[in-house]
Amino acid sequence: MRLHRLTLTAFGPFGTTQTVDFDALSTAGLFLLHGPTGAGKTSVLDAVCYALYGSVPGARQSGQGLTLRSDHAAPEVRTEVVLDLTVAGRRLEITRQPPWERRKKRGAGTTLDKAQTWLREHKAGTWQDLSRSHQEIGEEITQLLGMSREQFCQVVLLPQGDFARFLRADAEARGRLLGRLFDTQRFAEVERRLADRRRTAETRVKDGDAALLADAHRMQQAAGGAMDLPDLTPGEPGLAQAVLAAAAIARSTAREQLTIAHCARTAAESAQTAAQRALDDVRELARLQRRFAEAQARAALLQERSGAYEEARARMERSRKAEAVKPALDLREAADAEHRRATADEARARAALPAPRTEAEAPLTEADAVSLTAAARRTTEELGGLESARRAEHRLTALVTERTALDRQERADAADLTEAETWLAGWDTTRAALQRRVDAAQDATTRAEQLAGRRDPVRKRLTAAELRDRLAVDVDAAQERALASAKAAQQARAHWLDLREQRLEGIAAELAASLVDGAPCAVCGATEHPAPARKDAGHVDRAAEERAYADSQHAAQAHEQDEQRLHHAQQALAAASAEAGDTPTAALAAEADDLERQYAHARREASDLHPAREELRHAEQEHARRSAVQRDAAVRVASRLGQRESLEREQAALEEELTRARGTAASVAARAADLERRAELLTGAADAVRAAEESAGRLKDADGRLAEAAYRAGFTTPREAADALLAPDVHRDLQHRLDAWQAEEAAVRAVLAEPATAAAAQRPPADLTGAERAASAAAEALRRAASARDAAARRCEELDRLSARAADGVRRLAPLRREYDRVARLAGLTAGTSADNERKMRLEAYVLAARLEQVAAAATARLQRMSAGRYTLVHSADRSGRGRSGLGLHVVDAWTGRERDTATLSGGETFFASLALALGLADVVTDEAGGVRLDTLFIDEGFGSLDDQTLDEVLDVLDSLRERDRSVGIVSHVADLRRRVHAQLEVVKDRTGSTLRRRGH
Template sequence: MRLHRLTVTAFGPFAGTETVDFDALAAGGLFLLRGATGAGKSSVLDAVCYALYGEVPGTRKANRLRSDHAEPDRLTSVRLELTLGGRRLEVTRVPEQPRPKKVGRGMTTERAQTLLREWSADGTGTGDGTPGWRALSKSHQEAGEEIHRLIGMSRDQFCQVVLLPQGDFARFLRADSEERGKLLRRLFDTERFQSVEAWLAEQRRTHEAAVQAGRRRLRDLASRAEQAAGPGAEPAAGLVPGEDESAPADSDLTAGVLGWAAVLRGGAAEQLTVAGAALAGAEEAHRAAQRGREAAEQLADRQERYRQAVREADRLAEDGPARAADRQRLAAAQAAVGVESVLHLRERAAQVHRRAGEEERRHRTVLGGLADGPAGGDPAVGGRALANAQAGELVEAEQRLRAEIVRLEGVRDDERLCAELDGARAAVAADLRRAEDLAEEAGDWLADFEPRLAALQAEESAARDAAGRVERLDARRAELAARLAAARERDGLDVEIDHARPRALTLRAEALDARQYGLDLRERRLAGMAAELAAQLSAGEPCRVCGSAEHPAPARPAGEPVRAEDEERARRAQSAAEQAADTAEQDLSGLRVRRAAAAGAAGEEPAEALAGALAGLEREHREALRAAEGLGPAGRAIERLTAEQAVHRTALAGARERSAELAVQARTLHADQEKLGARVAAARGDAPSVAARAAALNRLASAVAALAGAVRTADEAAHQLKLADDELAGAAVAAGFADAQDAAAVLLPRPERERLEQRLDR
């Protein structure tokens, strides 16, 4: 990589445009950047790094590189020409920065820009075929990738290897070996090698600890084996090195332990063979003892069973009389078993007959409680008349009631329709009232429409006039505000000029005094030049002026001698004083120019008068603005009022038409309701409704049907009971009993009979 030319504008300490020609500087092979602190040496290197990578070294940010002394309209930029990989490139970068707006006042943000160009000697890509620069990329990413590819280093690597940080090289030369090592590690990022070295040391310590742990575990195993082998085993002292001996090699310790373990294993195998033979003899003796024990247990079991049989025979002989009585009782009970099932059937028939009689009496009570049915009903089919009727009469009464219910079902539809007509008449009447109210409301609203519209139009006109006045007041306000700002700037500049004028005069006087002092020193030095030359004469050496080796009367200084250093200091002081005076006069001239511009914009009126006029204009503007704010609401109110007028007109016409239709519908519904009402009243009688009369008749019919069913069930239960009595008497005679009561007296429950049978069987 070779740098050719660097151009910076408004960058770092450089307020203007500065150019560094590296080709001219490096003509001798090397060049030195030298200057006082703050002169901009590091900024030149920062500009090179920023041009290449879009970033600066260290922690500084690219958006903080703009010079604080640059003019607002001068953009910060860096352009670098260099050669990379045999290609001559030009990189131009403009960071993101604020700039004045091109239209209007205020500031806007200039976006960051990057331009990468390459020199084309054959004119390829230049457009006209002549040698020149051709554009490669305007993308930050593409330009950065291309430069990174050609350089082969990242920004951090470039700053560590190529751009040594300021002051680090001198510190490196003066530092001792330890500090120099720290500095080199920081510059060249050698921490990874330290990490590898630390990792290797840690691995060495880990493996050493593992080896020591293995040795300790091997010795522990040898000790445990010696304890397990017992005092009669081969001792380990002759084969395993001890801990007090010089540290043996791992192979010697392992070989000794394994050899000693082999000796122990051979001895243990012999002992195992002897113990196996002893164990086989003991097991054979144990099996013989078990066979003897089993034979003795079998004999004892047979003897115990014999003793139990003898005791059971004695007990049975003692219980003989009681067992004979139980056999007689069991025989009588078994003879009565044939009567048991028939007896159970007769009991169930008696229960059914009893429940049927109770159900019949309950239904007759319920039917008698229904009195004579609903008012207007037929007394012949009343509840009291049917409470004592027989089954046939009940069936006929139910049929008559069901026929009446069927007839009433047809009239119930007429009653329901009559009720619906009543509801429809009420709904039509309500709709008619609403339609009439709507027509009246729409008529009242339309009567008030014209006055309300006129008031809103007047309000809109006033708001429109106020809006025009606001526009005129805005222009006057802006003019007065600009004049007031200029007047205040003018007054402030007057104060600054009053302070700057005496300072400029003082600095100019000091510069003249310094100039006069320098002239005096020069005159004094010229006057004492002969004495200065005479002071340099030596006996026997020729004079540099006349060449004579003799110096009979050398000149003497007339007063305090003036040296070249004194004259140089006076010259520098004079230059500094003149520069300060020039700067002060330039500042004063700038203040006067700014004051003239401000006075031209503000006029000669005082700032207080302009401020008062602006305050009054602000009040007038606020009042007009409040009045103009009603323009939009007034227009929208007129639109809403006009739309509502059309709606109310439509509503009025619809309400009148709806009222006529509803009146005709109400008359029709009234006539239909009167016709149906007469037919329903005849069918209802004295009952509250046809449905109520039908429900009462339905309850009476249901009660009659239930009573008829209960009567039939009671008759059937009585017949079944008579059949059961006849069958029970026949079964008792067949079993040998005089009647069923004698059979029931000896009958035993089945569980007791089974227990008695089991006891007699034993």
């Protein structure tokens, strides 16, 4: 990395834009950055770090942003840092602007602008923009440099005070610094992860042991308590073997108990089988004895009911004969019912016949079917002649409806014509009024736009005038304060000069006070002092003069501050006066108020433009609609006259035709309805008369057939045959009774004929109760034996299952336990607590110790040159604190041959030792970061503690860095360095802010 150019604007103590040409300073290889204390030497380094990383080094990084801004900068100038550098073979330019609190462009107060960042790259002779993202630029720079901000501040900006503390620090402090530089957090992360894995593995092992113990408790419950559990806790070694051994003993005991229970159940099964066989024999004997007794009782009952059986059988025989007559009976009943219905229908039809229409016409109530049919045919023919008249009547009704509709339309058209003519009569007046309203609103809109353009300038002048008036008061007050402070400063200075003059006049007395007999005088050198001057009552001493001088300085500073305030107030007043002019504020306020009133009035009038236009548009639409209504109504009125005359002629012709057709009826429809009803009644009566005559013939034929069928079946009369018939349900019931009787009789005879049943009846009664009691006792004994055997089998199965699960758990737990042992050894080794770690050194400390050893070797190469071969830095792995090895750093003194702690070095020795350590650390960190070339280094302070010879040696070492084409910047205010280092960058401090000035070549 090589720096080319740095440009600062309003940064730190630099109020204006300053530029550092590192290319010009680096030609000599070694250059000096010097200046008085507080001038801003370190701010140049802060700017380099801020440009690269967006923050400043060390403790100064807190409170960035607005605090980076220079107090000497003009309010309109923004803080900015621009760095031009080459890194990893790429020429880049980084521009950073921190947040800026500036005055608002309009109105009072301030606003905060966000931070800005630009990154450009020089390619093909031009600068090309790469990014404006803070995050992208930060990641790009960190990747190119290969170092974090902390590493950059330690490697490029070498803070000697930090390395002096590093030399004297304990192992913990060194570890923190080295950990930040070499990023050993990954090794600490390895320690943490191993510890986490150890805890996780331990938890899993304990969980597995706990599950194993839980299975052991379940096996103890399954074994009925006949199992001894091991007195071990989860995690203790040997737990798994103890549980498996106890489980094996419990399983063996359970299997022996199962064998005993199986033998007992076999014996109980044999006894139960014999008892059940005896019970079955007794039950069979009792069943046969009951069966014989029941058969005898059923036979006696059948004998008692034999008379009813014979009577039912005779009734069934008579019913079977009557079944042959039943079709004839059904046919006669159907014919009789049909004849009764036909006779009733005939009577109703004759009663409904109409009366004769004339006296000459014969009555129809006694007419036969032929006469009734002829009358119906005549009525139908008369009805057909009225069809044309009925159509005419329907047409007449439609004509009346049409004339009614014409009258209604005529009234509606007349109303529309009247309304349209009335509205159209005032159209011209309405349109003119609406147009005037639109024109007035349009004029008001134009006037409002003109007034709006005049409002803002007047407002700005009024605001400036109000500010002018306030600033005028502030300027008067500032002038009074400046005059008063000037007078006070003059008085304080005069007082100080008076006291100084008085002291000079009495200086002889002050010198005489220090004279001692025999000692030479500081003025004349005499050893005798015969008449020394005496202090008078108003003598002024040195302290009084210094107090007066300090008061004079304070008064002068107060006057200078008042003058600055007066100057700023006068500038602000001039700016406000230039904008407001000489017009009084009251006049501007009146003008602004008048403009506001006119503008508000114009806006109110202009707001009516859209409603007026809309109302005019609606009125024009209504005018078009009213005109169309008027035209359409006139056309309809003209066409309606001819239609009305045609309807009147057609109506007169139809009324004449209907008068002839309806006769005495109220209407043709009424006469047609009367004829239709008359024809329907006549036709119905003729049909009823014919049906009655036909049903009488069928009834006579049915009577003859029934008499013949009864005679052939053996009955005297048809009534006797009808009485012998049985209803279907009675017939089925009687048949079921006869069938049941016959079946019962056959069953009784069969039972009484069985040999086994008859033999059982000859034996003594069976003792069923005793046999059941013996069988029940044998079954209970078998159940108890089977239950005991099942319990023993379940115990064996449960113990086998739990033992298998415990064995599986032990097998699964074995690799976990091996992993836990391995991880625990590794975690203890990396944490420094294991017995295998002889030095009790943590992994991160071990890595840092190796890095420290590299740093010590790299630093020794330069330290030996700086100390003329006297000192060598070595790493020490001695134990420190809590029995663990630390990060010790010792110095070997070649003059004494002894190794001692770096804290015993003197101030100058500590400086060049820390410088050598810083340069060595820079080399090691550079290699660690991937070999990034560092062509520009800065060394901050510490040279004032060196003697001339040591300073020459240190400068020779620094000058030797040019062998690798490096340039080294020394930041120091040591005056002797100005003679030894020719290329210089001077920071000049002034009341208006610091500036940079390059000297030498």
